[in-house]
Amino acid sequence: MATIKDVAKIAEVTVTTVSRVLNNRGYISQITRDKVHEAMKQLDYQPNEIARSLFRRKSNLIGLIIPNVAHPFFAELTSYIEYYAYKAGYKILLCNSYQDSVKEKDYVEMLKRYQVDGIIMGSHTVDTSDYLSPTLPIVALDRTFTNNIPFVTSDNYHGGVLATNLLIDRGCKKIAHISGPLEINTPANKRYQAFMDVVLARKVNFVIKQTKLDIFDGYEKLAYKLFEDYPDIDGVFASSDMIAASIIHVANLVGKDITKDLKIVGYDDINIASLIVPSLTTIKQPIEAMGELAVKILIDLLEKKEVDIENILPVTLVERKTT
Protein backbone atom coordinates (compact mmCIF):
# COMPACT_ATOMS: atom_id res chain seq x y z
CA MET A 1 0.00 0.00 0.00
CA ALA A 2 1.26 3.50 -0.83
CA THR A 3 2.67 5.57 2.03
CA ILE A 4 2.96 9.29 2.55
CA LYS A 5 6.66 8.93 1.58
CA ASP A 6 5.68 7.53 -1.82
CA VAL A 7 3.34 10.47 -2.35
CA ALA A 8 6.11 12.93 -1.42
CA LYS A 9 8.53 11.23 -3.81
CA ILE A 10 6.16 11.26 -6.79
CA ALA A 11 5.06 14.84 -6.10
CA GLU A 12 8.70 15.88 -5.57
CA VAL A 13 7.96 17.58 -2.26
CA THR A 14 8.77 16.78 1.38
CA VAL A 15 6.68 14.53 3.61
CA THR A 16 5.87 17.57 5.73
CA THR A 17 4.38 19.29 2.70
CA VAL A 18 2.18 16.29 1.93
CA SER A 19 1.06 16.22 5.55
CA ARG A 20 0.25 19.94 5.38
CA VAL A 21 -1.84 19.43 2.27
CA LEU A 22 -3.70 16.53 3.91
CA ASN A 23 -4.40 18.53 7.03
CA ASN A 24 -4.92 21.95 5.44
CA ARG A 25 -2.21 23.51 7.61
CA GLY A 26 0.21 26.31 6.76
CA TYR A 27 0.55 28.03 3.40
CA ILE A 28 0.80 25.74 0.38
CA SER A 29 0.73 27.07 -3.18
CA GLN A 30 -1.99 25.80 -5.47
CA ILE A 31 0.64 24.26 -7.78
CA THR A 32 2.13 22.20 -4.93
CA ARG A 33 -1.33 21.27 -3.72
CA ASP A 34 -2.25 20.02 -7.20
CA LYS A 35 0.99 18.04 -7.50
CA VAL A 36 0.29 16.30 -4.18
CA HIS A 37 -3.30 15.53 -5.12
CA GLU A 38 -2.16 14.20 -8.49
CA ALA A 39 0.39 11.92 -6.79
CA MET A 40 -2.21 10.68 -4.30
CA LYS A 41 -4.56 9.86 -7.13
CA GLN A 42 -1.83 8.13 -9.14
CA LEU A 43 -0.87 5.94 -6.16
CA ASP A 44 -4.46 5.44 -4.89
CA TYR A 45 -3.12 6.69 -1.58
CA GLN A 46 -5.44 6.26 1.46
CA PRO A 47 -4.52 8.61 4.27
CA ASN A 48 -4.65 6.81 7.60
CA GLU A 49 -7.51 8.60 9.29
CA ILE A 50 -6.52 7.41 12.74
CA ALA A 51 -2.98 8.78 12.40
CA ARG A 52 -4.39 12.00 10.95
CA SER A 53 -6.85 12.41 13.79
CA LEU A 54 -4.02 12.01 16.32
CA PHE A 55 -2.18 14.77 14.49
CA ARG A 56 -5.16 17.06 14.11
CA ARG A 57 -6.66 16.17 17.53
CA LYS A 58 -9.92 15.70 15.66
CA SER A 59 -11.49 12.35 14.87
CA ASN A 60 -14.61 13.51 13.02
CA LEU A 61 -16.45 10.91 15.08
CA ILE A 62 -19.65 11.72 16.96
CA GLY A 63 -20.86 9.41 19.71
CA LEU A 64 -24.63 8.90 19.75
CA ILE A 65 -26.05 7.40 22.94
CA ILE A 66 -29.73 6.47 22.82
CA PRO A 67 -31.87 4.01 24.79
CA ASN A 68 -32.39 1.57 21.92
CA VAL A 69 -32.34 1.99 18.16
CA ALA A 70 -34.93 -0.80 17.86
CA HIS A 71 -37.52 1.73 19.06
CA PRO A 72 -38.94 3.34 15.89
CA PHE A 73 -38.72 6.89 17.27
CA PHE A 74 -35.00 6.51 17.99
CA ALA A 75 -34.48 4.62 14.73
CA GLU A 76 -35.92 7.50 12.71
CA LEU A 77 -34.03 10.07 14.77
CA THR A 78 -30.77 8.11 14.38
CA SER A 79 -31.30 7.90 10.66
CA TYR A 80 -31.58 11.71 10.39
CA ILE A 81 -28.66 12.31 12.75
CA GLU A 82 -26.48 10.00 10.67
CA TYR A 83 -27.67 11.70 7.47
CA TYR A 84 -26.82 15.23 8.61
CA ALA A 85 -23.58 14.18 10.31
CA TYR A 86 -22.42 12.45 7.13
CA LYS A 87 -23.24 15.58 5.12
CA ALA A 88 -21.04 17.61 7.46
CA GLY A 89 -18.18 15.08 7.29
CA TYR A 90 -18.81 13.28 10.58
CA LYS A 91 -19.41 9.62 11.36
CA ILE A 92 -21.64 8.16 14.04
CA LEU A 93 -20.56 5.72 16.73
CA LEU A 94 -23.85 4.17 17.83
CA CYS A 95 -24.42 3.23 21.47
CA ASN A 96 -27.62 1.68 22.84
CA SER A 97 -27.71 2.22 26.58
CA TYR A 98 -30.84 0.14 27.23
CA GLN A 99 -31.61 2.73 29.93
CA ASP A 100 -28.87 1.14 32.01
CA SER A 101 -26.90 3.80 33.86
CA VAL A 102 -23.84 1.56 34.18
CA LYS A 103 -23.79 0.92 30.44
CA GLU A 104 -24.40 4.61 29.77
CA LYS A 105 -21.42 5.61 31.89
CA ASP A 106 -19.32 2.91 30.26
CA TYR A 107 -20.22 4.29 26.80
CA VAL A 108 -19.27 7.83 27.77
CA GLU A 109 -15.87 6.62 29.00
CA MET A 110 -15.41 4.52 25.85
CA LEU A 111 -16.32 7.44 23.59
CA LYS A 112 -13.77 9.63 25.38
CA ARG A 113 -11.07 7.00 24.85
CA TYR A 114 -12.00 6.91 21.16
CA GLN A 115 -11.46 10.66 21.04
CA VAL A 116 -14.88 11.42 19.65
CA ASP A 117 -15.22 15.10 18.89
CA GLY A 118 -18.51 15.24 20.76
CA ILE A 119 -21.54 13.30 21.99
CA ILE A 120 -25.23 13.51 21.21
CA MET A 121 -26.88 12.19 24.33
CA GLY A 122 -30.41 10.90 24.02
CA SER A 123 -30.34 8.41 26.87
CA HIS A 124 -32.28 9.03 30.01
CA THR A 125 -30.91 7.48 33.16
CA VAL A 126 -31.07 9.39 36.36
CA ASP A 127 -27.65 10.90 36.93
CA THR A 128 -25.31 11.42 34.03
CA SER A 129 -24.15 14.97 34.44
CA ASP A 130 -21.62 14.17 37.16
CA TYR A 131 -19.40 12.10 34.89
CA LEU A 132 -19.69 14.25 31.78
CA SER A 133 -16.45 16.14 31.40
CA PRO A 134 -16.99 19.81 30.69
CA THR A 135 -14.29 19.70 28.00
CA LEU A 136 -16.18 17.26 25.77
CA PRO A 137 -18.86 18.97 23.69
CA ILE A 138 -22.28 17.44 24.32
CA VAL A 139 -25.73 18.06 22.98
CA ALA A 140 -28.63 16.54 24.86
CA LEU A 141 -31.70 15.20 23.11
CA ASP A 142 -34.98 15.34 25.02
CA ARG A 143 -33.26 15.78 28.35
CA THR A 144 -31.85 18.59 30.40
CA PHE A 145 -28.65 18.65 32.39
CA THR A 146 -27.81 20.98 35.20
CA ASN A 147 -24.54 22.24 33.82
CA ASN A 148 -25.43 24.39 30.82
CA ILE A 149 -25.36 21.63 28.24
CA PRO A 150 -27.40 22.65 25.20
CA PHE A 151 -30.43 20.50 24.56
CA VAL A 152 -32.84 19.92 21.70
CA THR A 153 -36.40 18.94 22.39
CA SER A 154 -39.84 19.70 21.07
CA ASP A 155 -42.62 21.65 22.73
CA ASN A 156 -43.81 18.86 25.00
CA TYR A 157 -46.08 21.07 27.07
CA HIS A 158 -47.90 22.36 24.03
CA GLY A 159 -48.16 18.80 22.68
CA GLY A 160 -49.76 17.67 25.94
CA VAL A 161 -52.24 20.55 25.82
CA LEU A 162 -53.21 19.82 22.21
CA ALA A 163 -53.70 16.10 22.86
CA THR A 164 -55.71 16.50 26.06
CA ASN A 165 -57.92 19.30 24.73
CA LEU A 166 -58.70 17.29 21.62
CA LEU A 167 -59.88 14.28 23.64
CA ILE A 168 -62.11 16.50 25.81
CA ASP A 169 -63.42 18.39 22.76
CA ARG A 170 -64.33 15.03 21.21
CA GLY A 171 -66.47 14.25 24.26
CA CYS A 172 -64.21 12.09 26.47
CA LYS A 173 -65.33 12.03 30.10
CA LYS A 174 -62.57 9.94 31.67
CA ILE A 175 -59.11 10.09 30.18
CA ALA A 176 -56.03 8.04 30.90
CA HIS A 177 -52.56 9.43 30.34
CA ILE A 178 -49.85 6.85 29.83
CA SER A 179 -46.60 8.59 30.55
CA GLY A 180 -42.95 7.65 30.54
CA PRO A 181 -41.09 7.23 33.83
CA LEU A 182 -41.87 10.42 35.75
CA GLU A 183 -39.10 10.03 38.34
CA ILE A 184 -36.56 10.94 35.67
CA ASN A 185 -36.49 14.67 35.00
CA THR A 186 -36.95 14.90 31.23
CA PRO A 187 -38.63 17.51 29.05
CA ALA A 188 -41.08 14.77 28.00
CA ASN A 189 -42.62 14.97 31.47
CA LYS A 190 -44.11 18.30 30.41
CA ARG A 191 -46.64 16.21 28.47
CA TYR A 192 -47.82 14.88 31.81
CA GLN A 193 -47.83 18.36 33.36
CA ALA A 194 -49.90 19.71 30.47
CA PHE A 195 -52.31 16.78 30.75
CA MET A 196 -52.79 17.47 34.47
CA ASP A 197 -53.24 21.19 33.95
CA VAL A 198 -55.89 20.65 31.27
CA VAL A 199 -57.93 17.89 32.98
CA LEU A 200 -57.96 19.83 36.26
CA ALA A 201 -58.89 23.12 34.57
CA ARG A 202 -61.63 21.48 32.51
CA LYS A 203 -62.76 19.23 35.40
CA VAL A 204 -62.47 15.92 33.59
CA ASN A 205 -61.86 12.58 35.34
CA PHE A 206 -58.44 11.11 34.75
CA VAL A 207 -56.06 8.21 35.39
CA ILE A 208 -52.26 8.28 35.20
CA LYS A 209 -50.18 5.22 34.30
CA GLN A 210 -46.40 5.24 34.07
CA THR A 211 -44.38 3.01 31.76
CA LYS A 212 -40.74 2.26 31.39
CA LEU A 213 -39.32 3.46 28.10
CA ASP A 214 -38.99 1.02 25.21
CA ILE A 215 -40.32 -2.08 26.89
CA PHE A 216 -42.70 -3.12 24.12
CA ASP A 217 -43.77 -6.29 25.91
CA GLY A 218 -44.98 -4.29 28.87
CA TYR A 219 -47.31 -2.02 26.91
CA GLU A 220 -49.87 -4.71 26.16
CA LYS A 221 -50.03 -5.90 29.73
CA LEU A 222 -50.49 -2.32 30.84
CA ALA A 223 -53.33 -1.84 28.36
CA TYR A 224 -55.17 -4.95 29.59
CA LYS A 225 -54.80 -3.83 33.20
CA LEU A 226 -55.98 -0.33 32.34
CA PHE A 227 -59.20 -1.58 30.73
CA GLU A 228 -59.75 -4.04 33.58
CA ASP A 229 -59.24 -1.49 36.36
CA TYR A 230 -61.06 1.34 34.59
CA PRO A 231 -63.64 -0.11 32.19
CA ASP A 232 -65.24 3.34 31.84
CA ILE A 233 -62.18 5.03 30.34
CA ASP A 234 -63.18 6.63 27.03
CA GLY A 235 -59.98 8.47 26.10
CA VAL A 236 -56.26 7.72 26.15
CA PHE A 237 -53.38 10.12 25.65
CA ALA A 238 -50.32 7.91 25.18
CA SER A 239 -46.86 9.46 25.38
CA SER A 240 -45.61 7.49 22.36
CA ASP A 241 -47.14 6.07 19.19
CA MET A 242 -45.83 2.61 20.13
CA ILE A 243 -47.83 2.74 23.37
CA ALA A 244 -50.85 4.02 21.44
CA ALA A 245 -50.53 1.15 18.94
CA SER A 246 -50.57 -1.31 21.85
CA ILE A 247 -53.66 0.36 23.26
CA ILE A 248 -55.43 0.08 19.88
CA HIS A 249 -54.39 -3.56 19.64
CA VAL A 250 -55.72 -4.50 23.07
CA ALA A 251 -58.86 -2.33 22.73
CA ASN A 252 -59.62 -4.32 19.61
CA LEU A 253 -59.07 -7.64 21.38
CA VAL A 254 -61.35 -6.74 24.30
CA GLY A 255 -64.05 -5.55 21.89
CA LYS A 256 -63.88 -1.78 22.37
CA ASP A 257 -64.94 0.24 19.36
CA ILE A 258 -62.53 2.98 18.30
CA THR A 259 -63.75 5.76 18.27
CA LYS A 260 -67.22 5.09 19.76
CA ASP A 261 -66.01 3.53 23.05
CA LEU A 262 -62.48 4.86 23.11
CA LYS A 263 -60.53 7.72 21.53
CA ILE A 264 -56.76 7.67 21.39
CA VAL A 265 -54.02 10.24 20.80
CA GLY A 266 -50.41 9.14 20.42
CA TYR A 267 -47.12 11.04 20.42
CA ASP A 268 -44.17 11.24 17.97
CA ASP A 269 -45.75 10.61 14.55
CA ILE A 270 -43.37 7.81 13.61
CA ASN A 271 -43.82 6.26 10.18
CA ILE A 272 -46.24 3.59 11.32
CA ALA A 273 -48.64 6.11 12.92
CA SER A 274 -50.27 6.78 9.57
CA LEU A 275 -50.04 3.11 8.60
CA ILE A 276 -51.82 1.31 11.40
CA VAL A 277 -55.57 0.71 11.32
CA PRO A 278 -57.25 2.87 12.36
CA SER A 279 -54.57 5.41 11.52
CA LEU A 280 -53.43 7.19 14.65
CA THR A 281 -54.19 10.73 15.71
CA THR A 282 -50.95 11.95 17.21
CA ILE A 283 -48.72 14.84 18.19
CA LYS A 284 -46.08 15.15 15.51
CA GLN A 285 -42.56 15.76 16.75
CA PRO A 286 -40.32 17.31 14.06
CA ILE A 287 -37.97 14.30 14.14
CA GLU A 288 -35.89 15.33 11.13
CA ALA A 289 -35.51 18.93 12.36
CA MET A 290 -34.54 17.67 15.82
CA GLY A 291 -31.84 15.39 14.39
CA GLU A 292 -30.55 18.10 12.07
CA LEU A 293 -30.43 20.70 14.83
CA ALA A 294 -28.66 18.37 17.30
CA VAL A 295 -25.91 17.80 14.72
CA LYS A 296 -25.70 21.51 13.88
CA ILE A 297 -25.38 22.57 17.51
CA LEU A 298 -22.69 19.97 18.19
CA ILE A 299 -20.68 21.19 15.20
CA ASP A 300 -21.19 24.81 16.31
CA LEU A 301 -19.78 23.82 19.72
CA LEU A 302 -16.79 22.18 18.03
CA GLU A 303 -16.21 25.37 16.07
CA LYS A 304 -16.45 27.42 19.29
CA LYS A 305 -19.55 29.24 18.10
CA GLU A 306 -22.20 30.57 20.46
CA VAL A 307 -25.16 28.23 20.83
CA ASP A 308 -28.49 28.49 22.58
CA ILE A 309 -28.88 26.21 25.60
CA GLU A 310 -32.63 25.73 25.12
CA ASN A 311 -33.79 24.58 21.69
CA ILE A 312 -37.48 23.79 21.70
CA LEU A 313 -39.01 22.95 18.33
CA PRO A 314 -42.74 23.23 17.62
CA VAL A 315 -45.11 20.26 17.54
CA THR A 316 -48.32 19.86 15.56
CA LEU A 317 -51.50 17.91 16.02
CA VAL A 318 -52.14 15.39 13.24
CA GLU A 319 -55.72 14.23 13.47
CA ARG A 320 -56.45 10.87 11.87
CA LYS A 321 -58.96 8.13 12.66
CA THR A 322 -58.62 7.39 16.39
CA THR A 323 -60.36 10.56 17.66
Place this chain on the structure above:
Amino acid sequence: MATIKDVAKIAEVTVTTVSRVLNNRGYISQITRDKVHEAMKQLDYQPNEIARSLFRRKSNLIGLIIPNVAHPFFAELTSYIEYYAYKAGYKILLCNSYQDSVKEKDYVEMLKRYQVDGIIMGSHTVDTSDYLSPTLPIVALDRTFTNNIPFVTSDNYHGGVLATNLLIDRGCKKIAHISGPLEINTPANKRYQAFMDVVLARKVNFVIKQTKLDIFDGYEKLAYKLFEDYPDIDGVFASSDMIAASIIHVANLVGKDITKDLKIVGYDDINIASLIVPSLTTIKQPIEAMGELAVKILIDLLEKKEVDIENILPVTLVERKTT
Protein backbone atom coordinates in the same frame (compact mmCIF):
# COMPACT_ATOMS: atom_id res chain seq x y z
CA MET B 1 -4.85 14.86 32.30
CA ALA B 2 -2.54 12.00 33.35
CA THR B 3 -0.14 10.66 30.75
CA ILE B 4 1.53 7.31 30.32
CA LYS B 5 4.68 8.91 31.76
CA ASP B 6 2.87 9.77 34.98
CA VAL B 7 1.63 6.19 35.24
CA ALA B 8 5.20 4.88 34.71
CA LYS B 9 6.54 7.23 37.38
CA ILE B 10 3.98 6.27 40.03
CA ALA B 11 4.29 2.57 39.23
CA GLU B 12 8.09 2.89 39.21
CA VAL B 13 8.44 1.12 35.86
CA THR B 14 9.38 2.27 32.35
CA VAL B 15 6.93 3.73 29.83
CA THR B 16 7.53 0.66 27.66
CA THR B 17 6.36 -1.56 30.49
CA VAL B 18 3.16 0.45 30.93
CA SER B 19 2.57 0.25 27.20
CA ARG B 20 3.07 -3.53 27.31
CA VAL B 21 0.55 -3.88 30.11
CA LEU B 22 -1.94 -1.77 28.19
CA ASN B 23 -1.51 -3.79 25.05
CA ASN B 24 -1.00 -7.22 26.59
CA ARG B 25 2.32 -7.68 24.83
CA GLY B 26 5.42 -9.44 26.01
CA TYR B 27 5.95 -11.05 29.40
CA ILE B 28 5.00 -8.91 32.39
CA SER B 29 4.97 -10.31 35.93
CA GLN B 30 1.71 -10.14 37.84
CA ILE B 31 3.31 -7.88 40.46
CA THR B 32 4.34 -5.33 37.81
CA ARG B 33 0.94 -5.60 36.14
CA ASP B 34 -0.79 -4.88 39.46
CA LYS B 35 1.47 -1.91 40.13
CA VAL B 36 0.64 -0.42 36.73
CA HIS B 37 -3.11 -0.97 37.18
CA GLU B 38 -2.93 0.56 40.66
CA ALA B 39 -1.15 3.64 39.28
CA MET B 40 -3.68 3.98 36.44
CA LYS B 41 -6.52 3.84 38.94
CA GLN B 42 -4.85 6.34 41.26
CA LEU B 43 -4.35 8.81 38.40
CA ASP B 44 -7.66 8.09 36.67
CA TYR B 45 -5.57 7.48 33.58
CA GLN B 46 -7.48 7.16 30.26
CA PRO B 47 -5.45 5.35 27.62
CA ASN B 48 -5.77 7.09 24.28
CA GLU B 49 -7.62 4.49 22.26
CA ILE B 50 -6.62 6.00 18.94
CA ALA B 51 -2.91 5.93 19.78
CA ARG B 52 -3.31 2.39 21.10
CA SER B 53 -5.10 1.23 17.98
CA LEU B 54 -2.30 2.63 15.83
CA PHE B 55 0.15 0.63 17.91
CA ARG B 56 -1.90 -2.56 17.98
CA ARG B 57 -3.19 -2.17 14.42
CA LYS B 58 -6.62 -2.91 15.84
CA SER B 59 -9.34 -0.34 16.32
CA ASN B 60 -12.09 -2.54 17.79
CA LEU B 61 -14.42 -0.69 15.44
CA ILE B 62 -16.88 -2.50 13.18
CA GLY B 63 -18.44 -0.68 10.26
CA LEU B 64 -22.12 -1.48 9.71
CA ILE B 65 -23.54 -0.50 6.32
CA ILE B 66 -27.29 -0.87 5.95
CA PRO B 67 -29.87 0.75 3.66
CA ASN B 68 -31.56 2.79 6.39
CA VAL B 69 -31.85 2.32 10.12
CA ALA B 70 -35.26 4.04 10.03
CA HIS B 71 -36.65 0.82 8.52
CA PRO B 72 -37.82 -1.25 11.54
CA PHE B 73 -36.23 -4.48 10.28
CA PHE B 74 -32.81 -2.84 10.04
CA ALA B 75 -33.40 -0.95 13.29
CA GLU B 76 -34.02 -4.20 15.17
CA LEU B 77 -31.10 -5.93 13.44
CA THR B 78 -28.79 -2.98 14.21
CA SER B 79 -29.86 -3.05 17.83
CA TYR B 80 -28.84 -6.72 18.14
CA ILE B 81 -25.61 -6.23 16.20
CA GLU B 82 -24.65 -3.35 18.48
CA TYR B 83 -25.58 -5.43 21.52
CA TYR B 84 -23.44 -8.42 20.61
CA ALA B 85 -20.56 -6.29 19.31
CA TYR B 86 -20.49 -4.36 22.58
CA LYS B 87 -20.44 -7.63 24.54
CA ALA B 88 -17.38 -8.72 22.55
CA GLY B 89 -15.62 -5.37 23.04
CA TYR B 90 -16.39 -3.83 19.64
CA LYS B 91 -18.10 -0.57 18.72
CA ILE B 92 -20.33 0.10 15.74
CA LEU B 93 -19.81 2.83 13.15
CA LEU B 94 -23.26 3.19 11.61
CA CYS B 95 -23.63 3.96 7.90
CA ASN B 96 -26.97 4.35 6.09
CA SER B 97 -26.37 3.88 2.39
CA TYR B 98 -29.93 4.78 1.29
CA GLN B 99 -29.39 2.15 -1.43
CA ASP B 100 -27.10 4.63 -3.17
CA SER B 101 -24.13 2.84 -4.69
CA VAL B 102 -22.00 6.00 -4.66
CA LYS B 103 -22.67 6.53 -0.97
CA GLU B 104 -22.07 2.84 -0.31
CA LYS B 105 -18.67 2.96 -1.98
CA ASP B 106 -17.85 6.18 -0.15
CA TYR B 107 -18.68 4.49 3.16
CA VAL B 108 -16.46 1.51 2.41
CA GLU B 109 -13.54 3.86 1.62
CA MET B 110 -14.24 5.90 4.73
CA LEU B 111 -14.39 2.81 6.93
CA LYS B 112 -11.03 1.66 5.55
CA ARG B 113 -9.50 5.05 6.36
CA TYR B 114 -10.88 4.73 9.89
CA GLN B 115 -9.10 1.39 10.16
CA VAL B 116 -12.21 -0.53 11.13
CA ASP B 117 -11.35 -4.13 11.93
CA GLY B 118 -14.13 -5.33 9.65
CA ILE B 119 -17.43 -4.53 8.00
CA ILE B 120 -20.91 -5.99 8.30
CA MET B 121 -22.49 -5.24 4.97
CA GLY B 122 -26.27 -5.25 4.79
CA SER B 123 -26.67 -2.83 1.92
CA HIS B 124 -27.83 -4.01 -1.46
CA THR B 125 -26.71 -2.00 -4.43
CA VAL B 126 -25.80 -3.78 -7.57
CA ASP B 127 -22.01 -3.95 -7.67
CA THR B 128 -20.05 -3.73 -4.48
CA SER B 129 -17.71 -6.68 -4.65
CA ASP B 130 -15.26 -4.99 -7.02
CA TYR B 131 -14.20 -2.35 -4.53
CA LEU B 132 -14.16 -4.56 -1.46
CA SER B 133 -10.56 -5.22 -0.59
CA PRO B 134 -9.90 -8.90 0.13
CA THR B 135 -7.75 -7.96 3.13
CA LEU B 136 -10.61 -6.34 5.05
CA PRO B 137 -12.80 -8.90 6.80
CA ILE B 138 -16.41 -8.62 5.69
CA VAL B 139 -19.60 -10.41 6.60
CA ALA B 140 -22.57 -9.92 4.32
CA LEU B 141 -26.10 -9.75 5.62
CA ASP B 142 -28.86 -10.95 3.32
CA ARG B 143 -26.71 -10.71 0.22
CA THR B 144 -24.14 -12.83 -1.53
CA PHE B 145 -20.89 -11.77 -3.11
CA THR B 146 -18.96 -13.60 -5.74
CA ASN B 147 -15.68 -13.72 -3.90
CA ASN B 148 -16.19 -16.09 -1.00
CA ILE B 149 -17.36 -13.52 1.51
CA PRO B 150 -19.29 -15.24 4.30
CA PHE B 151 -22.94 -14.27 4.49
CA VAL B 152 -25.74 -14.61 6.99
CA THR B 153 -29.31 -14.89 5.82
CA SER B 154 -32.41 -16.82 6.70
CA ASP B 155 -34.11 -19.56 4.76
CA ASN B 156 -35.88 -17.29 2.27
CA TYR B 157 -36.97 -20.11 0.00
CA HIS B 158 -38.63 -22.01 2.80
CA GLY B 159 -40.25 -18.77 4.00
CA GLY B 160 -41.70 -18.19 0.55
CA VAL B 161 -43.04 -21.75 0.41
CA LEU B 162 -44.66 -21.46 3.86
CA ALA B 163 -46.31 -18.13 3.04
CA THR B 164 -47.64 -19.13 -0.38
CA ASN B 165 -48.91 -22.53 0.72
CA LEU B 166 -50.72 -20.98 3.66
CA LEU B 167 -52.59 -18.51 1.42
CA ILE B 168 -53.62 -21.31 -0.96
CA ASP B 169 -54.59 -23.58 1.93
CA ARG B 170 -56.80 -20.80 3.30
CA GLY B 171 -58.65 -20.69 -0.05
CA CYS B 172 -57.00 -17.86 -2.00
CA LYS B 173 -57.58 -18.11 -5.77
CA LYS B 174 -55.52 -15.16 -7.01
CA ILE B 175 -52.45 -14.16 -5.07
CA ALA B 176 -50.17 -11.15 -5.42
CA HIS B 177 -46.54 -11.29 -4.38
CA ILE B 178 -44.97 -7.95 -3.59
CA SER B 179 -41.25 -8.46 -3.84
CA GLY B 180 -38.17 -6.35 -3.37
CA PRO B 181 -36.17 -5.24 -6.42
CA LEU B 182 -35.55 -8.46 -8.32
CA GLU B 183 -32.78 -7.11 -10.55
CA ILE B 184 -30.43 -7.17 -7.57
CA ASN B 185 -29.19 -10.64 -6.80
CA THR B 186 -30.05 -11.10 -3.13
CA PRO B 187 -30.99 -14.17 -1.10
CA ALA B 188 -34.34 -12.47 -0.44
CA ASN B 189 -35.26 -13.11 -4.08
CA LYS B 190 -35.64 -16.75 -3.13
CA ARG B 191 -38.97 -15.70 -1.60
CA TYR B 192 -40.08 -14.79 -5.10
CA GLN B 193 -38.73 -18.04 -6.56
CA ALA B 194 -40.54 -20.06 -3.92
CA PHE B 195 -43.75 -18.14 -4.58
CA MET B 196 -43.48 -18.86 -8.31
CA ASP B 197 -42.71 -22.53 -7.75
CA VAL B 198 -45.70 -22.98 -5.45
CA VAL B 199 -48.32 -21.04 -7.47
CA LEU B 200 -47.25 -22.81 -10.68
CA ALA B 201 -47.23 -26.24 -9.06
CA ARG B 202 -50.58 -25.69 -7.42
CA LYS B 203 -52.04 -23.91 -10.47
CA VAL B 204 -53.15 -20.71 -8.75
CA ASN B 205 -53.48 -17.32 -10.46
CA PHE B 206 -50.90 -14.81 -9.47
CA VAL B 207 -49.57 -11.26 -9.87
CA ILE B 208 -46.04 -10.02 -9.20
CA LYS B 209 -45.26 -6.46 -8.11
CA GLN B 210 -41.78 -5.18 -7.40
CA THR B 211 -40.96 -2.44 -4.89
CA LYS B 212 -37.88 -0.49 -4.08
CA LEU B 213 -36.57 -1.21 -0.62
CA ASP B 214 -37.50 1.12 2.21
CA ILE B 215 -39.57 3.63 0.33
CA PHE B 216 -42.47 3.73 2.74
CA ASP B 217 -44.32 6.37 0.79
CA GLY B 218 -44.38 4.18 -2.27
CA TYR B 219 -46.01 1.19 -0.60
CA GLU B 220 -49.41 2.81 -0.24
CA LYS B 221 -49.52 3.96 -3.84
CA LEU B 222 -48.57 0.47 -4.91
CA ALA B 223 -51.36 -1.02 -2.81
CA TYR B 224 -54.00 1.31 -4.34
CA LYS B 225 -52.78 0.46 -7.83
CA LEU B 226 -52.80 -3.25 -7.07
CA PHE B 227 -56.43 -3.21 -5.92
CA GLU B 228 -57.42 -1.03 -8.86
CA ASP B 229 -55.72 -3.19 -11.50
CA TYR B 230 -56.66 -6.51 -9.91
CA PRO B 231 -59.88 -6.08 -7.90
CA ASP B 232 -60.24 -9.87 -7.66
CA ILE B 233 -57.02 -10.44 -5.75
CA ASP B 234 -57.81 -12.36 -2.56
CA GLY B 235 -54.35 -13.02 -1.18
CA VAL B 236 -51.12 -11.04 -0.76
CA PHE B 237 -47.69 -12.32 0.18
CA ALA B 238 -45.64 -9.21 0.98
CA SER B 239 -41.88 -9.49 1.26
CA SER B 240 -41.77 -7.29 4.36
CA ASP B 241 -44.09 -6.54 7.27
CA MET B 242 -43.93 -2.82 6.42
CA ILE B 243 -45.33 -3.55 2.97
CA ALA B 244 -47.96 -5.83 4.52
CA ALA B 245 -48.96 -3.08 6.96
CA SER B 246 -49.45 -0.70 4.02
CA ILE B 247 -51.61 -3.30 2.26
CA ILE B 248 -53.77 -3.71 5.37
CA HIS B 249 -54.06 0.05 5.66
CA VAL B 250 -55.18 0.56 2.07
CA ALA B 251 -57.41 -2.55 2.05
CA ASN B 252 -59.19 -1.02 4.99
CA LEU B 253 -59.60 2.33 3.23
CA VAL B 254 -61.03 0.77 0.06
CA GLY B 255 -63.44 -1.31 2.13
CA LYS B 256 -61.95 -4.78 1.77
CA ASP B 257 -62.63 -7.10 4.68
CA ILE B 258 -59.60 -8.90 6.07
CA THR B 259 -59.79 -11.93 6.03
CA LYS B 260 -63.05 -12.41 4.10
CA ASP B 261 -62.04 -10.49 0.95
CA LEU B 262 -58.29 -10.53 1.39
CA LYS B 263 -55.71 -12.59 3.26
CA ILE B 264 -52.22 -11.27 3.90
CA VAL B 265 -48.87 -12.77 4.90
CA GLY B 266 -45.94 -10.52 5.72
CA TYR B 267 -42.23 -11.17 6.20
CA ASP B 268 -39.73 -10.41 9.01
CA ASP B 269 -41.87 -10.42 12.17
CA ILE B 270 -40.71 -7.01 13.33
CA ASN B 271 -42.12 -5.79 16.65
CA ILE B 272 -45.13 -4.07 15.13
CA ALA B 273 -46.31 -7.22 13.29
CA SER B 274 -48.03 -8.47 16.43
CA LEU B 275 -49.20 -4.98 17.33
CA ILE B 276 -51.11 -3.84 14.28
CA VAL B 277 -54.83 -4.54 13.86
CA PRO B 278 -55.52 -7.12 12.65
CA SER B 279 -52.26 -8.62 13.89
CA LEU B 280 -50.17 -9.83 10.99
CA THR B 281 -49.54 -13.40 9.92
CA THR B 282 -45.91 -13.41 8.90
CA ILE B 283 -42.71 -15.34 8.28
CA LYS B 284 -40.50 -14.78 11.29
CA GLN B 285 -36.85 -14.12 10.53
CA PRO B 286 -34.59 -14.87 13.51
CA ILE B 287 -33.42 -11.25 13.68
CA GLU B 288 -31.53 -11.58 16.95
CA ALA B 289 -29.77 -14.79 15.88
CA MET B 290 -28.84 -13.20 12.53
CA GLY B 291 -27.29 -10.18 14.24
CA GLU B 292 -25.48 -12.33 16.79
CA LEU B 293 -24.13 -14.67 14.11
CA ALA B 294 -22.94 -11.83 11.86
CA VAL B 295 -20.90 -10.40 14.75
CA LYS B 296 -19.56 -13.85 15.70
CA ILE B 297 -18.44 -14.65 12.16
CA LEU B 298 -16.73 -11.28 11.78
CA ILE B 299 -14.84 -11.80 15.04
CA ASP B 300 -13.92 -15.34 13.96
CA LEU B 301 -12.52 -13.85 10.73
CA LEU B 302 -10.50 -11.34 12.76
CA GLU B 303 -9.13 -14.19 14.87
CA LYS B 304 -8.24 -16.13 11.70
CA LYS B 305 -10.66 -18.92 12.52
CA GLU B 306 -12.37 -21.03 9.90
CA VAL B 307 -15.87 -19.81 9.07
CA ASP B 308 -18.69 -21.16 6.90
CA ILE B 309 -19.42 -19.10 3.81
CA GLU B 310 -23.14 -19.93 3.79
CA ASN B 311 -25.04 -19.30 7.01
CA ILE B 312 -28.74 -19.83 6.51
CA LEU B 313 -30.89 -19.63 9.61
CA PRO B 314 -34.36 -21.18 9.86
CA VAL B 315 -37.59 -19.20 9.56
CA THR B 316 -40.97 -19.96 11.08
CA LEU B 317 -44.54 -19.21 10.16
CA VAL B 318 -46.36 -17.12 12.77
CA GLU B 319 -50.06 -17.25 12.04
CA ARG B 320 -52.08 -14.37 13.44
CA LYS B 321 -55.28 -12.65 12.28
CA THR B 322 -54.72 -11.76 8.60
CA THR B 323 -55.08 -15.30 7.18
